[in-house]
């Protein structure tokens with residue numbers, strides 16, 4: 001194991017949950033100290049009122065090349081272009097794609113064109129760019145990094161939205177070229193939500209997805225300001241510092257856990273359980289999937305995790321306690337396994353090997369089963385006000401979320417990263433998409449790394465909950481009073497509350513699948 005997972009610049013990690021002091025500085029953007037439990041972190045709050053500062057942060061950058069057109073690139077390229085245009089910055093945003101890419105047409109539909117030089121073959125765009133925002137899949141980055149580094153012009157900055165490439169380089173004993181700035185801005189939400197919230201926030205001083213940022217190499221001395229400017233131009237409500245390693249450990253872990261894989265596994269296992277107990281398929285979907293995406297996550301988003309528990313009374317509270325007690329440890333066992341697989345480099349190797357097989361074995365469909373067919377029917381007849389808060393479902397979901405949080409804290413990740421990667425992203429970016437159009441719409445709008453990992457780990461959560469947690473409840477396992485007490489007084493609740501204060505003024509809204517009427521999802 002390579003330790004520690006969390007080692008940002010200027011940070012002394014005294015223990016996993018205390019003493020982390022984020023200490024970056026900016027001469028352009030105002031920094032703010034935030035207290036999370038017994039730790040302090042420095043953040044930068046975003047907002048459209050900061051856009052006039054962008055030209056200063058992007059000083060020396062004339063051309064930004066956004067490479068790829070997957071989930072993040074359309075969102076980041078358009079947000080960057082719009083924000084820089086709004087302040088009259090003389091900076092071009094161009095898209096670079098592989099030869100023959102089927103994404104050329106979509107990029108053209110969004111206003112990028114070969115005629116005006118804002119769309120082209122990826123290596124030509126890389127060669128001309130002062131900031132290369134590398135948004136091809138992580139597996140493709142691992143395959144092409146040598147050619148990409150070689151194509152970059154002297155003095156250009158490499159911009160990433162993930163720490164994956166560092167994980168790969170570390171595992172093969174290689175490094176980024178020493179003469180370039182290497183920064184990352186990593187939105188903690190899927191690309192479509194980065195764009196959707198940016199558009200929604202135009203009239204209210206901005207809304208968007210929080211981003212972590214990392215300054216891995218700062219040859220020019222300007223890397224922090226550029227990273228902060230990039231995140232603000234994307235519309236991030238707040239930005240917090242991380243390292244590339246801390247980012248990839250928490251990100252790859254989080255998406256295999258509660259963000260995608262675990263929530264999928266939880267729903268599948270509960271949907272079957274509720275039918276075994278006599279519910280109709282429709283009711284079982286309502287009490288499992290709908291209860292999570294249409295009720296539980298909305299409470300968490302606006303009032304915090306504990307509010308789910310506190311909103312229950314009497315027998316329902318006891319049902320929650322039983323489900324929580326039985327689920328926490330089995331969920332944590334899988335989550336710790338995921339963390340170890342990621343931090344040891346195994347999961348990165350898996351993603352790369354999967355990338356090499358992809359032409360022969362493309363990622364399969366995950367919503368063709370009965371669960372999601374019934375889900376379509378339930379959604380078509382949905383009455384938002386009648387979605388139940390099932391206390392058993394709540395106990396399982398919240399226990400898994402808390403177990404995810406605990407693993408990250410025990411591994412030394414800062415609260416900003418823990419809360420964004422385990423709570424905010426789930427409730428404000430991802431679950432709204434699952435609520436809108438089912439599990440595949442959420443998972444498959446995410447990165448190749450995430451969608452393959454979610455497919456790999458979801459069945460592990462499904463299996464362990466069914467085998468260990470639900471059988472324990474059915475065999476009359478008592479409530480684990482200590483576990484419930486730990487949950488009630490957990491330090492993360494205050495950290496979530498602090499983050500909620502920095503939450504955008506608007507909730508994400510999407511269009512209902514069955515009509516063109518816009519519905520507010522959160």
Ligand SMILES: NC(=O)C1=CN([C@@H]2O[C@H](COP(=O)(O)OP(=O)(O)OC[C@H]3O[C@@H](n4cnc5c(N)ncnc54)[C@H](OP(=O)(O)O)[C@@H]3O)[C@@H](O)[C@H]2O)C=CC1
Nearest residue numbers: 068069070071072101103136137140162190191446447448
């Ligand atoms: N998805 C998300 O919301 C988030 C993603 N990230 C990170 O952002 C980065 C981009 O991820 P994401 O937007 O999801 O994209 P994907 O992982 O879905 O990758 C899709 C893009 O990669 C391109 N690509 C794949 N193989 C190659 C290749 N051999 N040569 C050139 N291009 C290739 C595709 O090209 P083509 O268009 O031609 O098919 C497409 O544009 C990753 O580092 C990811 O971890 C970070 C935060 C959130």
Ligand SMILES: CC[C@](O)(C(C)=O)C(=O)O
Nearest residue numbers: 189190255259446447450
């Ligand atoms: C949850 C998946 C994600 O990490 C993301 C949207 O942040 C991804 O890789 O797509």
Ligand SMILES: [Mg+2]
Nearest residue numbers: 187188189251
């Ligand atoms: Mg992520």
Ligand SMILES: [Mg+2]
Nearest residue numbers: 251255447450
């Ligand atoms: Mg990811």
